[in-house]
Amino acid sequence: MAVKTPIYMDCHATTPVDERVLEAMLPYFGEKFGNAASRTHTFGWAAEAAVDDARQQVASLIGAKPTEIIFTSGATEADNLAIKGVSAMHPDRRAHMVTQATEHHAVLDPLKALKRQGYGVTVLPVDRYGRVSPEAVTGAITDETTLVSIMAANNEIGTLQPIAEIGSICKERGVLFHTDATQAVGKISIHVDALNIDLLSLSAHKLYGPKGVGALYVRNRPRVRLIAQMDGGGHERGMRSGTLNVPGIVGLGAACEIAGTEIASEGPRVRKLRDRLEEKITGGLNEVHLNGHPQARLDGNLNLSFAGVDGESLLMGLGEIALSSGSACTSATLEPSYVLRALGVKDDLAQSSLRFGLGRFNTRAEVAYVADRVIAEVNRLREISPFSKRETRVRRRAGKPERHLSPFTP
Numbered sequence: 001m002a003v004k005t006p007i008y009m010d011c012h013a014t015t016p017v018d019e020r021v022l023e024a025m026l027p028y029f030g031e032k033f034g035n036a037a038s039r040t041h042t043f044g045w046a047a048e049a050a051v052d053d054a055r056q057q058v059a060s061l062i063g064a065k066p067t068e069i070i071f072t073s074g075a076t077e078a079d080n081l082a083i084k085g086v087s088a089m090h091p092d093r094r095a096h097m098v099t100q101a102t103e104h105h106a107v108l109d110p111l112k113a114l115k116r117q118g119y120g121v122t123v124l125p126v127d128r129y130g131r132v133s134p135e136a137v138t139g140a141i142t143d144e145t146t147l148v149s150i151m152a153a154n155n156e157i158g159t160l161q162p163i164a165e166i167g168s169i170c171k172e173r174g175v176l177f178h179t180d181a182t183q184a185v186g187k188i189s190i191h192v193d194a195l196n197i198d199l200l201s202l203s204a205h206k207l208y209g210p211k212g213v214g215a216l217y218v219r220n221r222p223r224v225r226l227i228a229q230m231d232g233g234g235h236e237r238g239m240r241s242g243t244l245n246v247p248g249i250v251g252l253g254a255a256c257e258i259a260g261t262e263i264a265s266e267g268p269r270v271r272k273l274r275d276r277l278e279e280k281i282t283g284g285l286n287e288v289h290l291n292g293h294p295q296a297r298l299d300g301n302l303n304l305s306f307a308g309v310d311g312e313s314l315l316m317g318l319g320e321i322a323l324s325s326g327s328a329c330t331s332a333t334l335e336p337s338y339v340l341r342a343l344g345v346k347d348d349l350a351q352s353s354l355r356f357g358l359g360r361f362n363t364r365a366e367v368a369y370v371a372d373r374v375i376a377e378v379n380r381l382r383e384i385s386p387f388s389k390r391e392t393r394v395r396r397r398a399g400k401p402e403r404h405l406s407p408f409t410p
């Protein structure tokens with residue numbers, strides 16, 4: 001079956017905007033342009049009503065009350081507000097916070113900044129599947145601990161953290177529990193009361209909404225107190241000043257509403273596609289390793305390492321397919337992913353990883369096409385690689401020393 005290229009299979013980075021979301025947003029770029037804080041005319045009232053509806057839609061997806069939703073510019077801001085806002089609430093004592101190694105930088109970096117200022121921060125390790133142990137969380141909590149921040153689902157390997165257990169531990173110990181649920185909201189069912197969550201970050205563009213808008217859930221009862229990180233007109237009950245991004249917020253609301261009604265059917269459908277992709281690739285190639293938890297992971301996530309192949313070269317060879325690799329080429333050197341490192345994945349295997357992020361709009365035909373192309377490209381690279389198995393065998397037979405699998409490690 002013919003498929004249209006390029007194929008998008010990078011849904012952990014961002015998701016395409018659902019057409020229904022776009023439709024809902026459009027009037028708020030046009031005739032309904034009002035400022036939601038304008039109290040003196042219908043333009044303002046219409047915008048305010050739209051924001052109220054969206055607040056209800058977001059709240060209802062996570063089992064919260066509308067007054068507990070603070071709109072932000074995305075999950076990065078929500079994570080920063082949760083961590084810095086709680087720490088600023090406790091200037092009288094040396095706050096201590098607990099997190100784990102595979103968190104997003106939006107959690108790790110604010111904590112690093114606090115640490116530089118003298119706060120105590122414990123970063124717990126994870127097991128080889130990327131899971132933190134609830135017992136380790138219990139052990140890390142001290143009398144000074146104000147906040148535990150553990151993500152619901154990881155953005156590279158899809159691993160789901162045991163947030164229900166961690167939530168009850170935090171409740172029992174009287175410690176606030178923040179979860180970066182950016183990858184989980186709309187994909188797995190999340191209920192803030194059932195999971196004892198006090199603070200939760202989410203982002204519209206990871207659930208088929210627009211970029212640049214997200215929310216922080218802040219529990220009302222018992223009340224979680226935060227110091228605002230953005231001062232100004234006192235929007236969002238003083239917790240986040242700044243004129244509201246009305247079209248974005250409407251889009252976030254619509255995205256949450258759609259996710260709520262489709263989560264039950266979409267999850268199994270995406271999982272089936274993902275499983276099919278995994279079966280086809282592992283059936284067609286040897287020495288393929290799964291990164292992340294074999295069961296407890298997001299339906300749309302597949303993170304694989306292809307021994308003997310450089311992930312960046314593989315990505316380049318698969319130019320018509322949008323994917324990510326496990327090495328961040330943000331710096332001059334190709335650093336293997338800190339997430340894979342935290343799992344204990346060796347650097348050469350980390351360098352050979354690809355992240356597939358399947359979502360709402362992927363098809364069976366795309367899965368078949370991508371699997372075939374990955375198999376062909378891995379075979380081609382293994383053939384031509386100076387570090388391929390064949391060459392290793394040849395060198396061994398000739399009595400020459402074997403070369404290391406990866407060109408990036410000495």
Ligand SMILES: *Cc1c(COP(=O)(O)O)cnc(C)c1O
Pocket residue numbers: 012013073074075076077104106151153154155180181182183202203204206212213214
């Ligand atoms: C994408 C992502 C973020 C950042 O969200 P933005 O809205 O892009 O700032 C934070 N945490 C996780 C787990 C993510 O996947």
